[in-house]
Amino acid sequence: MLKEKKIWIMLFIVFTLIVIFTGCSSLPKTAKVTISITPNPVPYDPVDQDWPYELTLGESNGVGVTLVSLRMDKYDQEEELFDTQLLHEEDIVDWFDSNYLPAFSSLQVSLYHTSAKIIYELLTLAGIDDNDNSIEATYRVDFLPE
Numbered sequence: 001m002l003k004e005k006k007i008w009i010m011l012f013i014v015f016t017l018i019v020i021f022t023g024c025s026s027l028p029k030t031a032k033v034t035i036s037i038t039p040n041p042v043p044y045d046p047v048d049q050d051w052p053y054e055l056t057l058g059e060s061n062g063v064g065v066t067l068v069s070l071r072m073d074k075y076d077q078e079e080e081l082f083d084t085q086l087l088h089e090e091d092i093v094d095w096f097d098s099n100y101l102p103a104f105s106s107l108q109v110s111l112y113h114t115s116a117k118i119i120y121e122l123l124t125l126a127g128i129d130d131n132d133n134s135i136e137a138t139y140r141v142d143f144l145p146e
Contacts, residue, residue, distance in 0.1 A: 031129035032061035033101065035139035042113075044146045050112040051143050057096070057125060058106040065127040065135060067092050067099045073122045074115075082117060101127070118143050 038054045045052055059065055070087040092099040096107040113121075123139045 028131040028133075029061055029063045030131065030133040031059050031063035031065045031101075031103075031127070031135050033065055033125060033127065033135050033137045034058045034060060035123050035125055035137050037139065037141040041142035041144050043144045045112075046146075048112070050114045051118075052110065052112040053141065054108055055111050055123075056106050056108045057101055059101050059103055062103045063133075064103045064130045065101045066129075067096075067101060067125065067127045069124075069126045071124040071126075073124075074118050075120050075122070076117050077119050079119070103130075113143060116146055 034057070036056045036058070038056070040053070042051045042053045044050075057067070066089075068089060070092055072085040072087075073081055074083040074085075076082045087095065089099045095109050098107065101107055120140055120142045123141065125135075125137045127135050129135055
């Protein structure tokens with residue numbers, strides 16, 4: 001009788017674990033979006049007299065994302081906000097040729113700044129993933145002096 005009870009307890013534990021792990025795996029994933037700048041910090045190019053860099057947006061969790069906005073807040077030497085540029089969906093399409101970031105992929109664009117006033121910029125990306133989750137990513141890019 002004791003041996004039979006142990007078997008039932010063990011079967012119950014195994015069944016419970018199977019139910020728990022099966023239930024957890026069916027939860028919809030949320031996209032993981034990253035912003036990166038190459039190089040960072042961005043050096044001054046004396047030939048072109050600007051600060052050139054590559055902006056890359058990537059997805060690394062297997063869920064596509066519709067990009068809704070990209071906000072670029074520019075800060076001066078006193079670390080005060082002096083300009084904000086807000087890209088909406090149609091602007092994002094103009095820059096990247098798409099506002100959709102497929103799962104496990106990236107979008108890239110070459111950019112540059114010409115103002116010596118900027119010391120750093122905060123980028124904030126917002127979107128809706130394929131599972132209707134709101135996503136947001138932020139990144140800081142620094143600019144070296146001339």
